[in-house]
Amino acid sequence: MNKTTQRRSCPRGGRMAVESVTECGRNTHPGIGENTTATLLAFISPFERFCSAKQLVAYAGLNPRIRQSAQWAGKSPIAKTGNVLLRKALYMPALTAKRYNAVIMAFCSRLLARGKRPCR
16 A cells, blocks of 8 residues: 655744645545545645644643643533534544554553543
């Protein structure tokens, strides 16, 4: 599978946005099919809008929302302020990755060991 990486300069700064393009139209990640790929491309394109991964995470509404005061610090759920359809498109692929991808399994185990909420 031939993949090329195209780097484009960010219009709002010196950082680079990286776009991975699959030439043959197939994806190698379990759980990411044609529908998910089309949805991601529809909502994220053009990639030049995002100067960093943090911006893309915030656009999808997957960034943590801090809920605390001077005397209380609670759990930090996701913000859910971004695109709801994009989050829905990523949900099932995330579950598949948690089940079949060793790196994601280890990541979820580390989060549980630190007392975070379980990856569902």
